[in-house]
């Protein structure tokens with residue numbers, strides 16, 4: 001398993017910042033996922049070996065965090081919050097709108113591999129509800145019309 005030089009530099013630096021190898025597990029998984037697209041069996045085995053953990057230890061952590069995935073996702077992972085603050089301000093409507101626009105449901109991916117969709121719990125942007133997260137970016141105070149623009153921008157980005 002070969003990661004990029006950038007990954008290796010970050011990994012080596014992180015090991016010096018924490019008292020135990022296990023402490024770097026979550027950030028290492030995130031960096032690996034950003035590089036590979038998802039946490040494949042090969043990635044899990046590699047990281048478990050490096051951190052002296054069992055693959056089961058690693059899988060248990062992955063299953064806890066919704067931002068980590070063992071399955072390929074679209075290039076843009078759209079997470080729509082339908083928790084209470086967003087729910088009260090149109091989160092459900094946004095999710096339905098997203099489903100129609102993308103033609104896919106919860107945990108689905110568009111046939112072109114561009115977008116994945118997920119309904120999620122609170123993403124910590126309650127003051128600006130309703131909110132969505134696309135990869136690492138937040139989009140807040142959304143309406144269906146504003147959401148269309150956000151998704152269209154990502155589509156445009158993918159062709160640049």
Ligand code: FES
Pocket residue numbers: 081082083084085086087121122123124125126129130131
């Ligand atoms: S409830 Fe949606 S961001 Fe908190």
